[in-house]
Amino acid sequence: MSETYLVNKLRDGSVLDHLRAGTALRALGALNLPPERTISVGIYLKSGRLERKDIIKIDSHQLTEEDAAKIALISPHATLSLIRNFKVVNKIELHPPLRFRGLIRCPNHACITRAESVRGSWLVMEREPVSVKCEYCDRTVPSDLFRFG
Amino acid sequence: MVSVSDFAGRDVITVNEFRRDEIVFLLDAAAQFEQVTGTLLAGRVIATLFFEPSTRTRLSFESAVGRLGGSCVGFAEAGVSSQAKGESLADTVRVVEGYSDLLLLRHPLEGAARLAAEVAQIPVVNCGDGAHQHPTQTFVDLYTMQRECGRIDGLHVVFAGDLRYGRAVHSLVSVLTLFNARITLVSPQFLRLPEEQRRTLETLGVEYREMESLEASLPEADVLYMTRVQRERFTDPTEYDKFKDAYTLDMSVLQNARDSLAILHPLPRVQEIAREVDVHPHAAYFRQAHYGVAVRKALMALILGHADKVLA
Numbered sequence: 001m002s003e004t005y006l007v008n009k010l011r012d013g014s015v016l017d018h019l020r021a022g023t024a025l026r027a028l029g030a031l032n033l034p035p036e037r038t039i040s041v042g043i044y045l046k047s048g049r050l051e052r053k054d055i056i057k058i059d060s061h062q063l064t065e066e067d068a069a070k071i072a073l074i075s076p077h078a079t080l081s082l083i084r085n086f087k088v089v090n091k092i093e094l095h096p097p098l099r100f101r102g103l104i105r106c107p108n109h110a111c112i113t114r115a116e117s118v119r120g121s122w123l124v125m126e127r128e129p130v131s132v133k134c135e136y137c138d139r140t141v142p143s144d145l146f147r148f149g
Numbered sequence: 150m151v152s153v154s155d156f157a158g159r160d161v162i163t164v165n166e167f168r169r170d171e172i173v174f175l176l177d178a179a180a181q182f183e184q185v186t187g188t189l190l191a192g193r194v195i196a197t198l199f200f201e202p203s204t205r206t207r208l209s210f211e212s213a214v215g216r217l218g219g220s221c222v223g224f225a226e227a228g229v230s231s232q233a234k235g236e237s238l239a240d241t242v243r244v245v246e247g248y249s250d251l252l253l254l255r256h257p258l259e260g261a262a263r264l265a266a267e268v269a270q271i272p273v274v275n276c277g278d279g280a281h282q283h284p285t286q287t288f289v290d291l292y293t294m295q296r297e298c299g300r301i302d303g304l305h306v307v308f309a310g311d312l313r314y315g316r317a318v319h320s321l322v323s324v325l326t327l328f329n330a331r332i333t334l335v336s337p338q339f340l341r342l343p344e345e346q347r348r349t350l351e352t353l354g355v356e357y358r359e360m361e362s363l364e365a366s367l368p369e370a371d372v373l374y375m376t377r378v379q380r381e382r383f384t385d386p387t388e389y390d391k392f393k394d395a396y397t398l399d400m401s402v403l404q405n406a407r408d409s410l411a412i413l414h415p416l417p418r419v420q421e422i423a424r425e426v427d428v429h430p431h432a433a434y435f436r437q438a439h440y441g442v443a444v445r446k447a448l449m450a451l452i453l454g455h456a457d458k459v460l461a
């Protein structure tokens with residue numbers, strides 16, 4: 001049932017599955033994608049008896065580690081499968097790290113990272129949903145306020 | 150056991166990176182440094198990079214350096230600094246660290262001191278980074294309580310005024326949780342302690358209460374920490390006008406307090422403490438400013454590795 005929306009199986013590409021229901025569009029916005037790729041997005045698909053999930057399928061493009069790290073922040077427990085020649089060559093479950101650099105911009109306009117060319121440094125405070133703390137200004141940021149890039 | 154070696158070469162960026170026993174050690178050291186003058190820091194150069202003016206903090210540090218025979222280089226506001234020519238903070242730090250043994254940094258942006266400490270090979274002391282932290286102010290506040298009340302443990306401390314934007318209040322409240330203090334927060338609704346801070350108090354199981362009446366808060370208090378409502382923190386001037394006179398401590402309000410109540414204020418004050426209170430034997434705010442020199446002497450001597458010559 002859940003996958004009837006899918007146009008066809010990917011020959012080469014990337015599948016983000018088990019995204020927390022309702023996060024697919026934010027996840028899509030965070031990814032670094034080349035132009036003119038076929039992308040299928042499923043939102044609020046049935047997954048099991050009571051659960052719902054989102055799915056993103058990207059044709060002819062392999063997502064990077066940086067993309068995976070961003071998705072782990074938006075939707076912990078999502079899976080990333082890389083597909084080559086109809087075969088899953090790598091499948092990983094995504095988890096936020098304890099600490100990371102870069103990826104998101106501090107929303108605090110008075111933070112030094114907004115003025116100097118320095119990458120942000122983040123401590124993960126809560127894991128589901130994710131919230132992080134800027135190690136420069138100590139501002140806590142919930143995942144719905146993440147600005148990637 | 151804490152020893153002088155725990156402080157040698159150390160950066161001082163936030164109060165939260167100090168354990169209780171380290172703070173106690175520093176305050177003990179400050180007591181021993183109170184009367185010390187001489188040549189302990191002879192030949193040492195301290196850089197004061199003040200990207201925004203803070204005359205009181207800068208003079209206190211410069212006095213401490215001078216009392217110990219060291220010297221200062223630096224600037225007192227961004228207009229005369231390299232920043233006015235567009236130089237980055239990181240580059241300024243890299244240049245000035247070659248001229249000095251210790252960097253004292255005041256900057257309008259939050260996290261500036263942490264960035265400076267990452268860049269610099271020499272120790273950095275945060276002298277205020279925007280609304281974020283001003284750790285030596287907190288140490289001075291604690292030292293004042295120790296000096297005026299003979300202890301910090303178990304004190305009942307009332308904070309009054311702007312608890313929302315008051316950086317000194319946020320730091321002091323969070324450190325007092327290490328000392329089993331009882332905390333009373335007095336402010337108008339609009340200027341309440343931020344939710345994140347209140348939640349931290351609750352998580353730590355710290356006994357605290359919130360009130361709007363200064364008079365009603367005083368009968369059981371050991372310390373009153375008054376703050377100024379800071380115009381520069383408000384984007385809307387009519388909001389500032391509404392709250393700037395929220396509390397005024399005068400002799401009639403003090404009728405509600407114990408005679409031994411110690412009155413602290415990070416200064417400068419505007420109208421929140423009436424001039425008549427200045428002669429109160431426990432009006433400690435000018436002494437509080439003076440204690441700052443002792444605390445900063447001890448801290449700098451510890452960081453630069455010279456304190457063992459004084460400490461028993």
Ligand SMILES: [Zn+2]
Nearest residue numbers: 106111134137
């Ligand atoms: Zn920040």
